Amino acid sequence: MKLNIKTMKFLAPVLLFLMCCVIPSFTFAQIKMMHETEKAELDKVMLMKDEGIRRLYIYRFDIDEVDWQQDSSLVSDMKYDPSNQKFSEISTVPVYSESVIRINTENKILSREIFDSKNNLTGKTLYHYNSNSQLDKREIFLGDTKTFDELYEYEDNMLKKMKYTTSDGLLFSYSEFDSDKWGNLSEETKYNNKDEVEYRYAYTFDAKSNCLEEKISLGDKISTIISYAYSKGRLTEKITKDGEGKILSRSSFEYDGKGRLASEKNESPSVSNIKMYQYDNDRLQQIKITDEKEASNYLLKYYYE
Numbered sequence: 001m002k003l004n005i006k007t008m009k010f011l012a013p014v015l016l017f018l019m020c021c022v023i024p025s026f027t028f029a030q031i032k033m034m035h036e037t038e039k040a041e042l043d044k045v046m047l048m049k050d051e052g053i054r055r056l057y058i059y060r061f062d063i064d065e066v067d068w069q070q071d072s073s074l075v076s077d078m079k080y081d082p083s084n085q086k087f088s089e090i091s092t093v094p095v096y097s098e099s100v101i102r103i104n105t106e107n108k109i110l111s112r113e114i115f116d117s118k119n120n121l122t123g124k125t126l127y128h129y130n131s132n133s134q135l136d137k138r139e140i141f142l143g144d145t146k147t148f149d150e151l152y153e154y155e156d157n158m159l160k161k162m163k164y165t166t167s168d169g170l171l172f173s174y175s176e177f178d179s180d181k182w183g184n185l186s187e188e189t190k191y192n193n194k195d196e197v198e199y200r201y202a203y204t205f206d207a208k209s210n211c212l213e214e215k216i217s218l219g220d221k222i223s224t225i226i227s228y229a230y231s232k233g234r235l236t237e238k239i240t241k242d243g244e245g246k247i248l249s250r251s252s253f254e255y256d257g258k259g260r261l262a263s264e265k266n267e268s269p270s271v272s273n274i275k276m277y278q279y280d281n282d283r284l285q286q287i288k289i290t291d292e293k294e295a296s297n298y299l300l301k302y303y304y305e
Contacts, residue, residue, distance in 0.1 A: 030201050031162065031175065031188055032214070042109060045087040045101060048080035051283075055079050055305040062298045063288075075300060097122075106133055132157060148172060158183065173198070184209050208233065224248075234259065258282070 048056065058076040077090040087101045096117040102110045114123040124141035134157070138150040146167045153161040158179050164172040171193045180186040182205060190199040200217040210233070216224040222243040229237040238251045249268035256262040260282075264275040272292040278285050287300040 030190070030199070030216075031159070031177070032185065032201065032203070038109060041099075041101060041112075042103070042107070044078065044089070045080065045103060046107065048078065048087065049082065049085075049107075053080065053304050057303040059301050059303070060298055061301060062296065108133065130154075134159075159185070180205060182207065182209055184211075206230075210235075232259075 047053065056076075056078040057074065058078075059072045060075050061072050073092070075091070075093055079088045080086070085103045085105075087103070088098060090096070090098045098115040098119075100111075100113045100115070104110050108129060109127050111127065112125045113121060116122050121144055122142075124144065126139040126141075127135065128137040128139075130136040132154075134154060135152050137152065139146060140148050140150065149163075149165050149167065151163045151165060152159060153163075159177050161174060161176050163174040166172070173190060173192050175188050175190045177185060177189075178187040184203065184205040186203055186205075188199075188201040189197060190201075192198050197219060200215075202215045202217070203211055204213040205211055210230050211228055213228070214224075214226040215222055216226075224243065225241045225245075227237075227239050227241075228235060234253070234255055236253055239247060240249045241247050249266070249271070251264065251266045253261060254263045256279075260279055261277050263277065266273050266275075270293065274290045276288040278288070283304065284302050286302060288297070289300065290297050
């Protein structure tokens with residue numbers, strides 16, 4: 001569905017009303033989460049690009065069943081085309097979707113598109129960079145209809161402000177940022193379009209830029225505290241607590257002699273699993289997952305072309 005500019009100007013205040021009034025819990029993602037998500041995406045692209053991988057399949061095999069009962073199912077199908085620096089991934093879990101990412105010559109994301117099982121475009125993001133190769137703007141689309149922009153402002157090459165606006169400039173909300181002496185993001189304060197503080201994210205880093213603690217506040221009240229522990233520069237533990245100090249989830253990580261992730265344990269009221277990682281020639285070959293909540297054991301096997 002394509003909408004003209006006149007229609008979008010009519011929809012802009014409607015979208016703002018829906019997001020800020022009808023859905024009061026709506027909020028844009030914190031910048032740290034956005035960066036981590038995009039880094040994870042880009043890491044997959046660079047793995048395939050740097051190692052000359054053109055296709056990577058991930059299949060699930062249930063291992064509690066006897067051999068003749070065992071079934072396999074495709075979890076992910078990734079492709080990389082070096083001729084146009086295009087990466088695509090078909091995911092079947094939890095539902096079918098295809099994401100298509102294009103990068104530039106500096107290995108930065110230019111665009112991301114999401115398609116459903118009928119090849120309908122469900123979402124799109126376009127990335128724009130300034131002369132210092134810093135993110136300047138992201139254009140966000142629902143289907144092929146532009147819904148809003150993210151606008152980034154810098155001082156002394158440090159991110160200071162990000163605004164969310166409709167395509168015709170109506171302000172949704174904005175965030176302001178502070179950094180520590182090492183240049184790490186130390187605080188993000190998120191405001192609504194009435195200049196009222198909605199969320200505050202505070203971060204503590206060590207001298208090696210490892211994040212040690214993350215505090216999330218709703219208004220003036222701390223709602224979530226996430227702590228991180230490291231050994232030899234590698235993350236070994238992540239604990240999430242509520243504002244009263246009650247543990248909500250815990251994850252622990254172990255590494256092999258080459259510094260590769262060897263095992264991972266995740267615990268929460270809804271999750272209890274152990275993941276064991278196996279490699280061949282430094283390429284991940286399989287992950288064995290024991291899920292105590294679902295009482296299941298299965299393998300995720302990786303096949304490279």
